[in-house]
Amino acid sequence: MKWAGLAVVVVLLALPAVLGSYAISVFILIFFYAFLGQTWNIVGGYAGQLSIGHAAFVGIGAYTAAILARDAGITPWLGMFVGGALAALLGAVIGYLGFRFGLRGFYFALLTVAFAEIARIVTLNTETTGGALGLYITFTGNPREFQFPNNRPHYYIALALMLLATGVAAWIERRRFGIYLAAIREDEEASEALGVNTFKYKMMAIVVSAFLTGMGGTFYAFYYLSLQPNTVFGIPLSVEIVIRPIVGGAGTLLGPILGSFLLTPLAELSRSYFATGGWTGVHLIAYGMLLIAVVLFAPQGVYPYLRRLLAWRPRG
Amino acid sequence: MDPTLVGQGLLNGILFGGVYSLMAVGLSLIFGVMRVVNFAHGDMMVWGMYIALLLAERAGLDPYLSFIICAALLFLLGALVQRTLVQPIVDAPHEMQILLMLGVALVLENIALVAFGPDPQRVRSPLTMATLWLGPLFIDMARLATFGVAILLTVLLYLFLFRTHFGKTIRAAADNTYGALVIGTDVNRVYVVAFGIGAACVGAAGALVSAFLPFQPASGLSASVASFNIVIIGGMGSLLGAFLGGLLVSVAESMGAVFLSPSLKEIVSFSLLILILLFRPAGLFGRRMG
Amino acid sequence: MATLLEVKGLSKHFGGLHAVKELTFAVGEGEIVAIIGPNGAGKTTAFALISGFLTPNAGQVSFRGHPIVGRTPHELCALGIARTFQIARPFPRLTILRNVTVGALGRHPDLPTAEARARAVLEEVGLAAKSAQPASGLTLAERKRLELARALATEPILLLLDEVMAGLNATETERFVQLIRAINRRGITILLIEHVMRAVMSLSNRIIVLNYGEQIAEGPPAAVANDPGVIDAYLGEEYVSAAQS
Numbered sequence: 001m002k003w004a005g006l007a008v009v010v011v012l013l014a015l016p017a018v019l020g021s022y023a024i025s026v027f028i029l030i031f032f033y034a035f036l037g038q039t040w041n042i043v044g045g046y047a048g049q050l051s052i053g054h055a056a057f058v059g060i061g062a063y064t065a066a067i068l069a070r071d072a073g074i075t076p077w078l079g080m081f082v083g084g085a086l087a088a089l090l091g092a093v094i095g096y097l098g099f100r101f102g103l104r105g106f107y108f109a110l111l112t113v114a115f116a117e118i119a120r121i122v123t124l125n126t127e128t129t130g131g132a133l134g135l136y137i138t139f140t141g142n143p144r145e146f147q148f149p150n151n152r153p154h155y156y157i158a159l160a161l162m163l164l165a166t167g168v169a170a171w172i173e174r175r176r177f178g179i180y181l182a183a184i185r186e187d188e189e190a191s192e193a194l195g196v197n198t199f200k201y202k203m204m205a206i207v208v209s210a211f212l213t214g215m216g217g218t219f220y221a222f223y224y225l226s227l228q229p230n231t232v233f234g235i236p237l238s239v240e241i242v243i244r245p246i247v248g249g250a251g252t253l254l255g256p257i258l259g260s261f262l263l264t265p266l267a268e269l270s271r272s273y274f275a276t277g278g279w280t281g282v283h284l285i286a287y288g289m290l291l292i293a294v295v296l297f298a299p300q301g302v303y304p305y306l307r308r309l310l311a312w313r314p315r316g
Numbered sequence: 317m318d319p320t321l322v323g324q325g326l327l328n329g330i331l332f333g334g335v336y337s338l339m340a341v342g343l344s345l346i347f348g349v350m351r352v353v354n355f356a357h358g359d360m361m362v363w364g365m366y367i368a369l370l371l372a373e374r375a376g377l378d379p380y381l382s383f384i385i386c387a388a389l390l391f392l393l394g395a396l397v398q399r400t401l402v403q404p405i406v407d408a409p410h411e412m413q414i415l416l417m418l419g420v421a422l423v424l425e426n427i428a429l430v431a432f433g434p435d436p437q438r439v440r441s442p443l444t445m446a447t448l449w450l451g452p453l454f455i456d457m458a459r460l461a462t463f464g465v466a467i468l469l470t471v472l473l474y475l476f477l478f479r480t481h482f483g484k485t486i487r488a489a490a491d492n493t494y495g496a497l498v499i500g501t502d503v504n505r506v507y508v509v510a511f512g513i514g515a516a517c518v519g520a521a522g523a524l525v526s527a528f529l530p531f532q533p534a535s536g537l538s539a540s541v542a543s544f545n546i547v548i549i550g551g552m553g554s555l556l557g558a559f560l561g562g563l564l565v566s567v568a569e570s571m572g573a574v575f576l577s578p579s580l581k582e583i584v585s586f587s588l589l590i591l592i593l594l595f596r597p598a599g600l601f602g603r604r605m606g
Numbered sequence: 607m608a609t610l611l612e613v614k615g616l617s618k619h620f621g622g623l624h625a626v627k628e629l630t631f632a633v634g635e636g637e638i639v640a641i642i643g644p645n646g647a648g649k650t651t652a653f654a655l656i657s658g659f660l661t662p663n664a665g666q667v668s669f670r671g672h673p674i675v676g677r678t679p680h681e682l683c684a685l686g687i688a689r690t691f692q693i694a695r696p697f698p699r700l701t702i703l704r705n706v707t708v709g710a711l712g713r714h715p716d717l718p719t720a721e722a723r724a725r726a727v728l729e730e731v732g733l734a735a736k737s738a739q740p741a742s743g744l745t746l747a748e749r750k751r752l753e754l755a756r757a758l759a760t761e762p763i764l765l766l767l768d769e770v771m772a773g774l775n776a777t778e779t780e781r782f783v784q785l786i787r788a789i790n791r792r793g794i795t796i797l798l799i800e801h802v803m804r805a806v807m808s809l810s811n812r813i814i815v816l817n818y819g820e821q822i823a824e825g826p827p828a829a830v831a832n833d834p835g836v837i838d839a840y841l842g843e844e845y846v847s848a849a850q851s
Contacts, residue, residue: 050411052418101594105410106353110544111593114586117541125579176711176720183708186697193657193691195683195712195760235537239422246415281429281533288422295416296404 012159016152024155030264031158032219037244037256038165039212044242045250046169046178047205048185049098050105053112055237056119057087057210061217062232066135067128069145076146080218087214088207090115095206099199104188113235120233134228137221146222154223161219162257165212170253172208181205185251213241236284243287247294249303258302263287320452321574327450329570330563331459334466335521337562339539340546341470342517344558345477347547349490349510352402353410355417358539359424360515364390364522365439365531366428372439379439380461383523387469387516394515395508402511403504421536428533436530444527462524469520470559473513477555486510490553518543542582545589551599560601607634610764610795611656616665618651625651627819629665633764638786638796640806643816644839649799650692652816653766656797657689658682669764683712686763690756690770692799694749696741703728703737705752709759724759731755731785747778751785758789765789767798771805779805807831815839 061083068074141149172178183191248259270283364386371382446457477483489496489506550561572584616629626648654660658679706724714720728734731751800806813830815823823833
């Protein structure tokens with residue numbers, strides 16, 4: 001399995017040489033949303049704490065890096081870590097409030113939504129962030145400002161991010177941290193009785209997840225070069241983050257990647273095909289139906305089917 | 317601070333509270349009976365609004381009359397959703413239910429988007445322009461009518477749940493599903509009706525506000541979140557809590573608009589939500605889930 | 607014999623209902639002590655209070671001389687108190703080995719070591735053959751053994767067993783009795799809640815009887831079986847003979 005993975009990575013590294021700009025942009029989105037899905041996976045999949053407000057972390061990372069670059073001339077390569085740290089801080093706050101007070105399931109999910117919405121409304125009404133008009137980043141194409149003349153470097157950065165998040169998840173999975181998270185997800189009380197400090201590990205999960213997601217926010221800001229509070233803090237983005245790991249298989253390493261490779265091209269195609277004819281939103285109807293289908297027929301996502309499929313392949 | 321402004325804010329808060337209450341009561345009923353969180357609640361409300369729009373444009377019906385049709389159609393939709401989608405997963409982990417209803421929300425919201433477009437709409441009603449003066453305060457006739465009808469519907473719902481046989485069956489099933497099964501209640505039918513009624517409430521609420529509140533497909537998810545806020549603050553599973561919570565939250569938001577700024581009023585309800593989640597998760601009047 | 611666990615005046619009420627009232631007893635090192643009583647007598651509440659899942663309204667609990675009221679369950683586990691649940695709660699999507707490994711990781715953070723320890727425990731309870739199976743497909747008796755194995759993997763000093771033999775047939779019950787005896791011989795002190803009288807009578811050094819949250823008797827099995835108050839509450843003559851065997 002490891003050799004197959006390596007082969008895939010090599011292929012992905014070589015692809016930009018043969019792909020056109022549009023295809024590359026689709027891959028960028030595949031990698032980026034796989035990355036976000038994987039960071040979500042750490043707290044939402046492995047630890048089982050459903051968050052529908054992860055856009056909050058993206059938004060904080062995005063706006064922080066953008067404002068630091070604009071007002072203090074700090075390069076986004078550094079700003080990325082500051083954004084990540086601030087997002088981690090918010091994660092710690094949400095985690096502390098949620099976990100210390102025993103919020104689970106729906107209550108915790110609503111808490112995450114509440115914070116994302118508050119962040120959105122505050123950003124909409126603050127001058128520094130540009131309010132409702134949003135924040136625009138002037139295009140310079142300067143690598144030191146996390147900008148490039150074409151999108152190939154973005155391809156590699158997005159791929160690196162996806163591999164980074166997957167690496168972190170893989171590392172966690174194999175260690176006590178990951179096993180404890182799985183136990184917490186399965187039965188929190190029973191885990192406590194077995195010596196698992198559930199509060200500590202849930203906090204670690206959300207802080208790690210938030211930090212990485214925040215870093216992704218910086219990528220978002222300097223790829224799109226414009227930020228609007230409703231887009232970058234909104235529930236629709238949180239849904240985009242959540243749906244790929246859910247469809248692919250929450251709590252598995254390949255789930256978010258699988259989900260992104262399945263859904264992102266679909267979304268992009270439908271977006272570009274239908275948007276011009278005033279049919280925006282068709283891909284979201286498909287998302288909705290997919291969510292319903294997954295919950296009803298394949299609650300573990302697509303991943304178990306893939307595993308079974310691969311198990312049939314002759315091993316050489 | 318100008319007392320007239322405060323008074324006006326209080327008045328408008330109370331009037332709009334009727335709608336919030338109706339939305340919350342519908343959600344609370346669904347949750348109380350089935351322990352299912354209807355993430356598509358707000359989007360069903362938006363459909364109530366769009367149906368009212370269609371009826372006004374095609375049939376010239378005033379929303380203060382067509383709300384009945386909206387309620388009926390949403391009842392059917394709710395019943396259908398429950399029977400086909402929710403029933404199979406009534407015992408599944410809550411996370412799964414949330415994701416399922418989120419899926420339903422996405423489908424409803426985006427069918428509306430494709431069918432009606434993203435631009436905000438409003439329904440014309442002769443009541444929209446009429447106002448009544450109460451000393452220095454004015455009352456929007458549309459808001460007053462909405463308040464009146466909303467309260468009326470809530471009272472009717474109360475009578476149904478507490479004075480009719482089937483209503484009592486629903487409440488019994490909500491309190492003790494196992495016991496209800498033991499005495500032979502067709503629990504599935506109860507679930508379908510309860511979900512239908514919940515959807516009907518919010519469909520009516522949608523029609524009732526369509527005359528003065530601009531709406532668009534994207535309003536769906538925020539209406540859902542607003543409903544959750546109210547139900548949690550008032551108390552999950554408590555109809556009285558939902559009712560009072562609606563009035564409370566509406567007034568609180570109104571005061572937030574007056575004292576802070578209109579665009580920040582939602583922060584008031586979110587802050588209230590967080591406080592309640594932390595310190596009194598059962599809500600002001602309710603009993604806690606699970 | 608040193609006192610391992612000391613419970614003094616432990617009380618818990620829920621609204622107007624007194625679940626546990628002024629519970630006072632001690633458990634010595636190496637003992638097997640049973641708590642019995644009719645349904646609703648407050649036994650599981652007592653366990654929840656001792657294992658940190660509930661906070662008492664009054665009273666103290668000390669373990670090895672140190673007060674433990676207010677500590678979280680995972681802290682108590684680290685101190686050496688492990689408990690099983692009345693209704694077995696396996697981690698359904700994890701393998702049996704993984705289930706037990708979770709318990710072992712507390713004292714052995716290194717995964718391979720923890721897994722080795724887990725395998726040893728599975729061997730002891732007789733589930734080793736099924737280690738790779740998911741925990742969701744087990745029979746009742748197997749679930750109970752898994753529940754026990756997980757708790758054992760945390761290397762406890764005091765083991766709280768909550769109705770671990772409920773629902774088992776005669777053979778399975780006998781097997782469990784042997785298992786518990788073996789665990790006790792290894793030096794683990796056991797406090798158990800049980801309804802299966804035959805097992806209680808043959809295993810216990812001492813029995814505490816609860817009724818409506820209050821202690822109505824305490825002593826060796828024979829004495830308790832003959833206590834008129836206890837017989838009045840719920841024991842029958844048939845069980846006296848089990849204690850005398």
